[in-house]
Amino acid sequence: MTKLEGLRRQKGWTQREVAEKLHISGSIISxxxxxxxxxxxxxxxxxxxxxxxxxSDLFESDxxxxxxxxDYIILPVKR
Structure with a gap:
């Protein structure tokens, strides 16, 4: 799992919600x-x-x- 996916899940957001925040396609986020x-x-x-x-915490230089x-654990977020 990537750090991006982990952070998104930790915040309780869907890929679609992140995409909407950035005004881009959900498939790009995926x-x-x-x-x-x-x-x-x-x-x-x-x-x-x-x-x-x-x-630099989320991406390699490329x-x-x-x-x-x-060992990173993602805790469920209650909505």
Whole structure:
């Protein structure tokens, strides 16, 4: 699991909700989260801003999303 997906789940957001916040397609969020697509610089900045994180915490220098460590636990969020 990527850090992007982990943060999104931790906040209780769907991919569609993140996409709407950024005014982009939900499929882009899905592809970037799964590492099937690299994020371009503008998207990396927007995602970092939405999640309140640094770009370097979420992405490798080439735009590939970083992977969560195995011992990271995502707690369910009640809505």
């Amino acid at each position: 592809q970037v989260e799964k590492g099937f697509r690299k994020a371009y610089p503008k998207l990396m900045r927007k995602l970092a801003e939405v999640y309140g994180a640094e770009i 735009g590939t999303p970083k992977i969560l460590e195995e």
